[in-house]
Each structure stands twice: as C-alpha cells, then as structure tokens.
Amino acid sequence: MKKISILGSTGSIGTQTLDIISREPDRYSVEGLAAGSNADLLIQQANRFKPRTVCLASKALAEEVRPHLPAGTNLVYGDEGLIEVAAGTDADTVVTAIVGSRGLPATLAAIDAGKSIALANKETLVTAGHIVMKRAADRGVSILPVDSEHSAIFQCLNGERSIDVKQITLTASGGSFRDRTREQLTGVTVAEALNHPNWSMGAKVTIDSATMANKGLEVIEAHWLFDLPYDRINVLIHPESIIHSYVEFVDHSIIAQLGIPDMRVPIQYALTYPERRVTPTDSLNFAKLSALHFREMDFERYPCLRFAYECGIAGKSAPTVFNAANETAVARFLAGEITFLEIESVLSAVLDRHDIVEVPDTSAIADVDAWARRTAAGI
Numbered sequence: 001m002k003k004i005s006i007l008g009s010t011g012s013i014g015t016q017t018l019d020i021i022s023r024e025p026d027r028y029s030v031e032g033l034a035a036g037s038n039a040d041l042l043i044q045q046a047n048r049f050k051p052r053t054v055c056l057a058s059k060a061l062a063e064e065v066r067p068h069l070p071a072g073t074n075l076v077y078g079d080e081g082l083i084e085v086a087a088g089t090d091a092d093t094v095v096t097a098i099v100g101s102r103g104l105p106a107t108l109a110a111i112d113a114g115k116s117i118a119l120a121n122k123e124t125l126v127t128a129g130h131i132v133m134k135r136a137a138d139r140g141v142s143i144l145p146v147d148s149e150h151s152a153i154f155q156c157l158n159g160e161r162s163i164d165v166k167q168i169t170l171t172a173s174g175g176s177f178r179d180r181t182r183e184q185l186t187g188v189t190v191a192e193a194l195n196h197p198n199w200s201m202g203a204k205v206t207i208d209s210a211t212m213a214n215k216g217l218e219v220i221e222a223h224w225l226f227d228l229p230y231d232r233i234n235v236l237i238h239p240e241s242i243i244h245s246y247v248e249f250v251d252h253s254i255i256a257q258l259g260i261p262d263m264r265v266p267i268q269y270a271l272t273y274p275e276r277r278v279t280p281t282d283s284l285n286f287a288k289l290s291a292l293h294f295r296e297m298d299f300e301r302y303p304c305l306r307f308a309y310e311c312g313i314a315g316k317s318a319p320t321v322f323n324a325a326n327e328t329a330v331a332r333f334l335a336g337e338i339t340f341l342e343i344e345s346v347l348s349a350v351l352d353r354h355d356i357v358e359v360p361d362t363s364a365i366a367d368v369d370a371w372a373r374r375t376a377a378g379i
C-alpha cells in the first residue's frame with residue numbers, strides 16, 4: 001500500500017493523480033490533500049478518498065468546508081497547512097502538483113520528513129534547485145520526475161552510466177502559437193493562448209508553453225534532476241508531442257521515450273517506479289502515425305527560452321528571479337493587465353534590474369522572489 005499526499009489535488013496534475021489512485025484502490029491510500037480555493041472539489045475528494053488531513057488556502061475557505069468533511073478529518077489552511085499536508089501525515093510519497101514557487105517550503109518540509117517527492121511543481125526546482133537537491137541527497141530522499149520530458153529522460157537513463165551520456169534533448173510542442181510569427185502575436189487573446197494543441201493543463205503552464213518559458217523552466221529543472229551542464233541540454237520543437245524527450249549517448253545511440261500525450265503515464269510511473277502498471281491511455285500505433293515533425297529551436301522567436309538559459313548558466317539568484325518575474329507576468333496576462341508579448345518584456349526588464357545574490361539560502365530566495373514579484377507587478 002503506497003501512502004500519498006497531494007499538494008494541489010484540485011488541479012490538472014492533482015485530479016489526474018487521483019484518477020490513477022482511484023483505478024487501483026488496493027494499492028494506494030490518500031493521507032493528505034491540499035487545494036487552493038476550489039472548495040467544492042476538495043469536499044468531493046475528501047469524501048471519496050477519506051484523507052486524514054485536508055488543506056485550503058485560507059481560514060475562511062476552511063471554515064466553509066468544515067461541515068461537509070467526513071468526521072475526524074484534520075482541517076488545516078494556508079502555507080502552514082500546506083506544510084502539514086506535506087510533512088505531518090503518514091504519507092510516504094508527496095505529489096507536488098501545486099503551481100508556483102509557493103510550493104518550495106512545503107516541498108522542503110516533505111523532504112526533511114523523509115517523504116519521496118513525485119515532482120510536478122517545476123518552479124520549486126528552478127527557484128532553489130541547489131537547496132532542494134542537496135536536502136534530498138542529505139536525507140536520502142528520492143525526487144521522481146512527473147513532468148513528461150523529465151520522466152522521459154529518467155526512463156531513457158534507466159540502468160545507464162552517467163559517464164556515457166553525451167547530451168539530452170527536451171522536446172517542445174511550440175505551444176498554442178507555434179505556427180505564428182512574432183508579428184502575428186500582437187493582440188492575441190487569453191483564450192487563444194490557453195488553447196494548447198496537445199495537452200490539457202492548468203492555465204499557468206499552458207501560457208508558459210506558448211511563450212516557451214515552460215521549456216526554459218524545464219531546462220533548469222533538467223539541469224538539477226540529471227546533474228548536467230546547460231551545454232548538454234538541448235530543446236527541439238516537435239509539434240506532435242509523441243517523443244517526450246531523448247538521450248544521446250557517447251556512441252551516438254539515441255534512446256527516446258514515446259507515447260500518446262497523457263500525463264497519467266508519467267504521474268503513475270513516479271508513483272510505481274521501478275514497476276510499470278497498466279494505464280488508461282491508448283497505446284501508440286506506429287502504423288497509423290503519418291509523420292513526426294521537428295524544427296530547430298529559434299531563440300529570436302522565443303526569447304523567454306534564451307533568458308532561461310542565461311539565468312540557468314548565471315546561477316546564483318538569477319533562476320529565482322526568472323521564475324518569480326515570469327509567474328507574476330503570466331498572472332498579469334491572465335488578468336488582462338498586459339498583452340501576451342509584454343510577458344517577455346516584463347521578464348526582460350526585471351532580469352535587467354536584478355542584482356545577483358551570490359549563494360542564496362532559503363531566506364535570501366524568499367527575499368529575491370518577493371523583490372522580483374514586486375518589480376514585475378510595477379512594470
């Protein structure tokens with residue numbers, strides 16, 4: 001029986017995790033669920049999966065749901081509550097399906113409590129990769145990737161020696177505007193930007209896919225997960241999202257991981273590793289695939305990806321600023337305050353104003369993150 005807590009249970013990754021769990025109820029127990037503001041869905045989840053602890057973003061929301069929870073449920077709220085769900089239950093594995101660097105303290109608390117991390121929340125690794133990876137190594141805790149590209153690389157590397165790896169390539173669909181020029185991005189709407197061609201995901205990651213900031217976050221995520229320098233991490237546009245990513249070895253052999261785009265495959269693999277279980281997704285039929293396409297990455301078309309490489313290579317506090325400024329710019333775009341192209345202008349302006357902090361600890365990261373958000377909000 002695997003004991004699971006989920007941070008962000010009401011979102012795209014959270015609900016798909018519960019779908020996996022619901023298909024094999026004898027293999028899993030749900031110990032903790034944390035949501036933001038979707039109280040109705042959290043109530044449904046709590047009554048179905050009977051977690052010991054549930055959390056909502058605020059005290060007011062928590063009071064609202066209290067009468068609708070199974071008797072004896074431990075109800076918590078806010079960032080402290082999130083830490084309680086991450087570290088204070090009997091879970092052996094915590095699925096970090098919350099969005100944004102807000103997930104960092106709870107992820108660190110889970111690691112400190114010895115929980116395995118099934119990591120979807122890439123912003124956590126981007127903002128504090130050096131701290132998260134060291135903490136996990138010191139505590140002997142596994143960090144298993146949920147992000148589709150990183151799950152692919154993880155699967156390709158299985159049983160291989162790191163010395164034999166030449167380079168890795170993360171594939172990118174190109175997002176909702178992949179067939180448009182930069183000139184054609186003027187005036188695009190939020191609804192258009194949210195229309196991802198291959199994946200149904202939360203709003204933030206869908207906008208990141210369209211700006212290619214998502215692939216930038218993923219490059220930095222890969223750097224930390226696989227301990228590779230940035231000049232051995234490539235990105236290639238692959239509009240079909242069938243090849244989820246691949247590894248090239250020193251003998252020029254390439255091992256790729258392929259499949260129908262369905263996040264339940266990497267989510268489940270992170271929960272059952274090293275075992276593989278049946279998933280509800282279709283199998284890939286090569287005879288019915290007419291073609292797979294590839295395009296070289298264009299860093300002029302997608303400056304957010306260029307910024308991410310620059311910040312990753314600069315290290316120190318630069319990735320924290322990249323992430324926090326991007327989170328704020330995306331939120332502002334979704335709220336109708338700035339245009340799509342202004343996401344990258346805001347990001348660029350915040351990065352220009354940033355004074356590097358040498359080796360940021362968690363408190364310096366919190367300060368830098370807050371500064372970047374304030375600055376991005378004021379541009």
Ligand SMILES: NC(=O)C1=CN([C@@H]2O[C@H](COP(=O)(O)OP(=O)(O)OC[C@H]3O[C@@H](n4cnc5c(N)ncnc54)[C@H](OP(=O)(O)O)[C@@H]3O)[C@@H](O)[C@H]2O)C=CC1
Pocket residue numbers: 007008009010011012013014034035036037038039056057082096097098099100102120121122123146147148199200201202203204205263
């Ligand atoms: N969706 C996907 O296919 C993929 C996502 N990822 C990554 O996974 C993470 C989650 O993405 P996704 O599922 O799409 O995002 P969603 O927006 O769909 O879900 C986000 C979740 O976080 C919760 N949340 C938001 N604020 C708070 C808060 N203050 N306290 C507690 N919970 C909160 C939301 O709760 P509520 O809705 O109740 O407010 C929701 O459950 C992101 O880092 C993303 O980049 C990676 C690969 C693929």
Ligand SMILES: CC(=O)[C@@H](O)[C@H](O)COP(=O)(O)O
Pocket residue numbers: 147148149171172173174175199205208209210214215241263
């Ligand atoms: C499904 C997943 O892993 C997302 O993070 C994905 O990467 C989005 O697709 P693109 O970034 O390739 O558009």
Ligand SMILES: [Mn+2]
Pocket residue numbers: 147148149218
């Ligand atoms: Mn991804």
